[in-house]
Structures are given as C-alpha cells and as structure tokens.
Amino acid sequence: MTKTGTTESRELMAVWSEGHGSIRRTRLLVGLCAGNFLEFYNFMAYAFFAPMIARTFFSQHTPIMGLFYSLLTFAAGFVARPLGAWAMGLFTRRYGYNRSLTVTFTLMAVGSAVIALTPGGAQIGMLGSFLILIARVLQGFSEGAEVGPTTALMFLVAPRGLGGVFGSLQYFTQLVGAFCSVCVGLVLSTLLSHDSLYNWGWRVPFLLGLVVFPVGLLLRGEIAALGAMPETEPLVGRKESTVGEPRVTLGLVLLIFIGVGSGTVSHWLRTYNVSYAITVLHLSPASGMAAMLLGLLVGLAALLGGMVIARKGLALRSWVIGIGIVNTLLTIPAYYICISHPKFWSVTALNLVLFTCSGFTSAPLWQEMLLCLPHHSRGFVFGIVYALAVSTLGGLTQPAVTWLIALTQTPMVAGYVMTCAIPVGTIAYALLSSIRLRR
Secondary structure, three states: OOOOHHHHHHHHHHHHHHHHOHHHHHHHHHHHHHHHHHHHHHHHHHHHOHHHHHHHHOOOOOHHHHHHHHHHHHHHHHHOHHHHHHHHHHHHHHHOHHHHHHHHHHHHHHHHHHHHHOOOHHHHOHHHHHHHHHHHHHHHHHHHHHHHHHHHHHHHOOOOOOHHHHHOHHHHHHHHHHHHHHHHHHHHHHHOOHHHHHHOHHHHHHHHHHHOHHHHHHHHHHHHHOOOOHHHOOOOOOOOOOOOOOOOOHHHHHHHHHHHHHHHHHHHHHHOHHHHHHHHOOOOHHHHHHHHHHHHHHHHHHHHHHHHHHHHOOOHHHHHHHHHHHHHHHHHHHHHHHHHOOOHHHHHHHHHHHHHHHHHHHHHHHHHHHHOOOHHHHHHHHHHHHHHHHHHHHHHHHHHHHHHHHHHOOOOHHHHHHHHHHHHHHHHHHHHHHHHHHO
C-alpha cells in the first residue's frame, strides 16, 4: 500500500525519535520557540516605542503626523516580508532549516543594531530616517523568512494529532516576545523621566536585543547539533509521495490569505493600543505600556486555553464562531468607553476584551490553516501566503489608522476597522473547517 507524504513523514520522525530520544525533540522545539521569541521581541520593540522614535527622527511634524511617518517606516519592513519568505524558502529547500534559521536571526540582529545606534534627525538629518528605513527592511525580510520554516518544524515535531496545536506555538511565541518587549517599556517609562525616555531610553530595548543575540544564536546552533533529522535536511533531491495529500488550490490559498489577513489586521490594531493611548488619548507612556502588558498577559492565558480546546475538539466550530460574534459586539463599546473616559482602566479593559477573545480563537484558526495544507509544501506555501497577507494588510494597518484619525479627527476609526476585521476571520475559519471535514 502506498504511503502518503504525511504518513511517511511521521514514520521518519518516529524513527528519528527512537534513535535520538524525546529529550532531543524537546530541545528542538525549545530552540525554535526561543529563537522565534527573540525575533519577535526585536520586531515588536519598534511598534511599542513608535511615539519616541517619531520624536527622534520626525520631530518636524505634529505628534500625530510624526507617529504616522514613524509607523510608515515600520510598515516598510512588512513590504520586505514576501521577498524574505520567497528567497529564504528557496534557500531552505536547498540548504536546510539549520542554515536558514541562523541567517534570519542574524539579519534581525543587524536591523536592531542599526535602529539602536543611529543618531537622531537633529544630528544627521534625513540620513537618520533613511537608515531606520533600511533597518526595518532587513527586519521585515528576516521575519518573513522566519514564519514558514519555524511553523512547519513546530508542526512536524508534534506528537500525533497535535500538529495544529503545536503549529500555533508560533503565534504564542509572538505574544511572549511582545509581552517581554512591553515589560521593558513599562520599566523604562516608570524609571526614566519623560525627556530621558524620549531622548535615549527608547534605544535600550534594541540594545537588550543585541545582548541576547548570542543566546539566540546558540539556541539556533542547538537545532543544527541535533543531527540528521528528516525535516531539517535540505530537500533538494528528495522525493516525497503526495498520494492522499490535500491539494493546494486557489480557493484554499485565498481562504488562508483571508484568515491570516484578518488576524494580522486585528493583531496590529491590538498592539497599536500603546501608541493609541499615548498619542491619541494623551495618556502617559507608563499607562499605555502597563495596559498593554495586562492585555498580553491575559491573552497568553487565553491562547493556552484555546490550545486545549483545539486539542480536545470541544464543539470547536461553535466555540470559535461564538467567540467571534462576542468579540464583534464588544469592540465598538470598548473603544467608545476609552474615548469618553481616557483612563488607564478603560484602555486596560479594551486590551483585555481584544486579547482574550483573540487568544481563545487563534489556535483553532492556525490549526485549520496548517492541516489544510500538504506536508511536502506546508512551510513554503504557508510562509509565502502569511508574508503576503501581513505585508499587504498588517503592515499598513497602524499607519493607515493613524492617518485616518488625523484626517477625520475621529478616534473611533480604530474600533470601526477592528469590527470589520473580526467577522471576516471567523467566516474564513468556518469555511476552512468545512473544506477539511469534506475530505
């Protein structure tokens, strides 16, 4: 009887596990999660310190327009994501995951070094803005190349039946990276004066990222040290059976694109709430950072709960659709309360609502997207689709919302966009689930 590509892969992984032990498999997963965490820590630091970066490099503009230009530079990194996913996807297929993940991590560190060490606009003028732009492009290229390989490997090292849940660890480590980044921001905004934070304190998170770079490189080297593992070796010359595997169709790719696109718009709106609190609601940096920290903490707990629900299959479709409806109904009132009562507690409540609902539904959505793709091209296809969705939708979310708020003088714009994004993702999940169940 002919084996499917997935069955063959699982048997190869089982043979590898017997020869090397489950401890080494765990080390591989830890290396992937830790490296991915450090990537996103560096990436998210810019988003949380965008108001400070705006004053350093775009001080000639009003605060809201300075934030717009700062976030537009941030968005430039997203444009480079598809190129990174495509180029490093081919690099991975030729040279293997080990070299690919080391290259992406190094590029992220170089980008962080440029951001941390570039003098402000008052010292070198427009050259500073240009260097920050180059740094963001490097980071975007790195992040686009990171998602496909790490997600595919997390899926493959999982025990039988847990591939989709383990694949969602990619998003979990994104939240952990964001959580640690905002923790640094809260400490700095509490200990430093306003002027010190805006003049030089915002550079500290990027310098810390450089300090931990050798640790991340060591963990990535740990992946290479695990020895010959079927899924980490180059794919050139390997022939894998695809009999019985799900086919990649245009409709399937579009649904995954919509699912990722909806998720990335809502994700970047949630993480926008630091800049939103500081620049739009005129709260202190410490209040904005603390509110985000509490939201991320609850979101992480909800994501773990969503993983358990996805694993147990507890009326999964009804659960995800129900949470999507609740999230949609609560979003507008939560934003309205923030604008009517711009206080620490109202922004915290907004973050708690958004991150809790998202956490409960993220794992099921990632599981459906990964399970719908064939094993032999999961990392490459998902990496490309993810990068395209994030670059075209996620990258423009924060600058576009900032520009619309400045144009219309309506802070509710963020709530309106979020209310549109959530149902779209819920519908995409329902359709992906239906497609998989019909197979």
